[in-house]
Amino acid sequence: MSERKGQEWKEVGVRILVPAAGVTAALLIGAIFLIILDADPFGAYGAMVRGAVGNKFGITQTLVKATPLLLVGLGISIAFRASCINIGGQGQMIAGAIAATWFPLVASSLPGIILIPATILFGFLAGAVWGFVPGILKARYNVNEILTTIMMNSIALQFMNFLLQGPLMDPKGIEAGTYLAQSARLPDHVWLARIVPKTTLHTGLYLALVMAVVVYFFLWRTTIGYRIRAVGLNPDASRYSGINVRFNQALALTLAGGLAGIAGSIEVIGVQHRLLEGLTSGYGFTGIVAALLGWLHPLGLIPASVFFGGLLVGANTMQRAVQVPSALIDAILGLVVLFVSGSGVWTQRWIRKIKSQSRSEVSS
Secondary structure (H helix, E strand, O other), X not given: OHHHHHHHHHHHHHHHHHHHHHHHHHHHHHHHHHHHOOOOHHHHHHHHHHHHHOOHHHHHHHHHHHHHHHHHHHHHHHHHHOOOOOOOHHHHHHHHHHHHHHHHHHOXXXXXXXXXXXXXXXXXXXXXXXXXXXXXXXXXXXOOHHHHHHHHHHHHHHHHHHHHOOOOOOHHHHHHOOOOOEOOOOOHHHOOOEOOOOOOOEOHXXXXXXXXXXXXXXXXXXXXXXXXXXXXXXXXHHHHOOOOHHHHHHXXXXXXXXXXXXXXXXXXXXXXXXXXXXXXXXXHHHHHHHHHHOOOOOOOHHHHHHHHHHHHHHHHHHHHHHOOOHHHHHHHHHHHHHHHHHHHHHHHHHHHHHHHHHHHHHHO
16 A cells, blocks of 8 residues: 555656656756847846736736636646547637627626626537537547647637627727727626736636636546546547447537637636737647646646746746847747647656556565
């Protein structure tokens, strides 16, 4: 029993230390770039930390950005657990944002107590539809979900651009002759309440945390969740045992889309209060890396999302503090993404090595 406990602690240590080493390596390489540009790396990274957690504004902004990352990452985790690679979080989030804009505008007469949950539900359904399409294509015709989810991203983006240039364009902008690519402002009673006054931190954070717990219980405490995880671990064995592999993979992609759709709806009614270009801010892609850093575990995703939220907020502060090109900031963030993604390979190798050593010790 004690040997098994020791093995579990070793695995936890590997899952924490290897990604942390990857982040450290990425920041060290970024420091070399800063030195080449005659910038002080200590001052730059100090500004990054201060920008993310150094004051009330930084902390609240970090949590604001962590909220959609957490929701998208939860969907990514469900899909990956079913051995499906969902690259469509961006498009699914856009679909949810479109639905969460359209519904409050056409149903503005509803009271907020009904309108807010209904708007989030519409966002979930729109995102789920966007995830269902690649899911059913994979289940029925074995179409590669990486290709279909990427293409669905482009379709969602172009559809949003069409709506913002026509049916959903702000009428006030048309009257003023500005023709801005944004929708009308949503009614006040659909806005999410602020957790901290005079900041953009909204109650969508609470929903994201609740969904993390719900997804954990779904994956580890329900029959459907067990089947999804079984499909991801060994599709052939699952099929032999009577589990419908194709159905569960399609279900996983659909649920992943739904959670990303919630992220899009919360971004609309919690932060922007209208649909506009650039609303997703790349959360659909960053959420993939957050999911990997969180070991594809719903609860592990909470600190991982906060970390990446702080990284996004702190990077802006660092750029202003040391006056370096924005391309360098993007490169440093890209390095973090690259090293964290690559650390997953080494994590699995070390865990397999630990399990192999444990079996050797037991057999001897």
